[in-house]
Amino acid sequence: MKKEKSRHSFSGSLGFVLAAAGSAVGLGNIWRFPYLAAKDGGGLYLVIYLILALTFGFALLTTEIAIGRKTKQSPLTAYGKIKEKWGFLGVLACLVPVIIMPYYCVIGGWVVKYFLAYLTGDGAAAAADGYFTGYITGTVQPLVFMAAFLAVVAFIIFRGVNRGIESFSKVLMPLLLLMVVGIAVFSLTIQFTDDAGVKRTGMEGFQIYVVPNLKGLTVKGFFTVLLDAMGQLFFSLSVAMGIMIAYGSYVQDDANLVKSINQIEIFDTAVAFLAGVMIIPAVYTFMGREGMEASGPGLMFVSLPKVFASMGKVGNLIGCLFFAMVLFAALTSAVSVMEAVVSSLMDKFQMSRTKATVVEVAIALAGGVLVCLGYNKLYFEIKLPNGAVAQILDIMDYISNNCLMPLVAIGTCVLIGWVTGPKTVIQEVEKTGCKFGRKRLYIVMLRYIAPVLLVVLLLKSIGILTVI
Numbered sequence: 001m002k003k004e005k006s007r008h009s010f011s012g013s014l015g016f017v018l019a020a021a022g023s024a025v026g027l028g029n030i031w032r033f034p035y036l037a038a039k040d041g042g043g044l045y046l047v048i049y050l051i052l053a054l055t056f057g058f059a060l061l062t063t064e065i066a067i068g069r070k071t072k073q074s075p076l077t078a079y080g081k082i083k084e085k086w087g088f089l090g091v092l093a094c095l096v097p098v099i100i101m102p103y104y105c106v107i108g109g110w111v112v113k114y115f116l117a118y119l120t121g122d123g124a125a126a127a128a129d130g131y132f133t134g135y136i137t138g139t140v141q142p143l144v145f146m147a148a149f150l151a152v153v154a155f156i157i158f159r160g161v162n163r164g165i166e167s168f169s170k171v172l173m174p175l176l177l178l179m180v181v182g183i184a185v186f187s188l189t190i191q192f193t194d195d196a197g198v199k200r201t202g203m204e205g206f207q208i209y210v211v212p213n214l215k216g217l218t219v220k221g222f223f224t225v226l227l228d229a230m231g232q233l234f235f236s237l238s239v240a241m242g243i244m245i246a247y248g249s250y251v252q253d254d255a256n257l258v259k260s261i262n263q264i265e266i267f268d269t270a271v272a273f274l275a276g277v278m279i280i281p282a283v284y285t286f287m288g289r290e291g292m293e294a295s296g297p298g299l300m301f302v303s304l305p306k307v308f309a310s311m312g313k314v315g316n317l318i319g320c321l322f323f324a325m326v327l328f329a330a331l332t333s334a335v336s337v338m339e340a341v342v343s344s345l346m347d348k349f350q351m352s353r354t355k356a357t358v359v360e361v362a363i364a365l366a367g368g369v370l371v372c373l374g375y376n377k378l379y380f381e382i383k384l385p386n387g388a389v390a391q392i393l394d395i396m397d398y399i400s401n402n403c404l405m406p407l408v409a410i411g412t413c414v415l416i417g418w419v420t421g422p423k424t425v426i427q428e429v430e431k432t433g434c435k436f437g438r439k440r441l442y443i444v445m446l447r448y449i450a451p452v453l454l455v456v457l458l459l460k461s462i463g464i465l466t467v468i
Helices: 013-024 029-041 043-071 076-082 086-120 131-136 140-158 159-190 202-210 219-237 243-250 257-289 297-310 313-349 353-373 390-417 423-430 437-460
Strands: 191-193 199-201
Touching: 013 086, 013 159, 013 243, 013 257, 013 313, 029 043, 029 086, 029 202, 029 219, 029 257, 029 297, 043 076, 043 086, 043 202, 043 219, 043 243, 043 257, 043 313, 043 353, 043 437, 076 086, 076 243, 086 140, 086 219, 086 297, 086 313, 086 353, 086 390, 131 297, 140 159, 140 202, 140 313, 140 353, 159 202, 159 219, 159 257, 159 313, 159 353, 191 257, 191 423, 199 202, 202 257, 219 257, 219 437, 243 313, 243 353, 257 297, 297 313, 313 353, 353 390, 390 437, 423 437
Parallel strands: none
Antiparallel strands: 191 199
């Protein structure tokens, strides 16, 4: 009991909301959301995503935050507190950030490299063919930048909940939002005439982004969009990876959870939408529809530098601001991923924050070195069950995101929806006297709809379900 009383907490709802939103607004949101929106019919994807965020995402987000506050425990130990025999679910939930952290730091190092390139006026070189491939297949620089990114994240975690995570989020998140809005507005105003005399504008790209494209849409196509949007929600809301349980455990008992959860949903959805406004109109204007087909690292580290180069003198400045914004987003997310592991080590093994941080840094550093070498000295390719060709980073991403995260989410739905009952979460949400406005929706989603959707997503992810 004494341990729970001495547990650190966010100083108020604002600190919690900004930290949680910072976790949600990460690399996956910035490059993955725009790509999926462009691939899946623009406005159609946006509508489905918004509906899922307010139903499916809301149910998982509410559940995890409530579990954290109710137990005052990290993901590794929280599930066992809810139901003793369900402690294994905490192990799975903790494994997700353990696997994600190493390769996230590697990608964070890539962002640092590009930010420094634009900051030093070398943006034109970053747009050259082969620049990205040449960098990631190198040996020294990727390791150095990965370690530097990890060191910054570790320093923030070492400072603790209030002086580290909360203080950091209160400064960085408003700056990030200002940058996102500024770049999005600029993206809408640009225009470009290509060598063939075809003129394209940012507003035309914006229309492609927001107007639903139902041409040739089939039932299979609709389910593909649905599952893409649902998979994106894991990244967008940071659910099923232990983060929201850890952050929920730092929320004060008198905080209004309903209000905080609504604010996180609004903040996250707005930034995800604005990420698309930043990227899709700009890529369309300078590279046409075919340029919008690039996904993952290809979109951020190959296509966008070419867009910035096409902008002329202002391109280097916009590129610098863009990668600064991406770096901020990467840091806020990486902090939450590391905290999920550090808090778990502290709660399970009674480690000090310093010792737990050192242990996680060692794990992340070893894994990060392995991922970096996976592009050169340890390079190999295998075919995953879902048909994708992968190397080390892709394998770690597949295990964490395609396998473990759906499993954790399914287990959470079964535990709270059927074993202990939704009242476990509802009572926690309502204990401050606040009205749980979407209570009925929450129960239906948690017990029936979310588990079915999650099973379908898992079966598709591991290659068993191929008809969708």
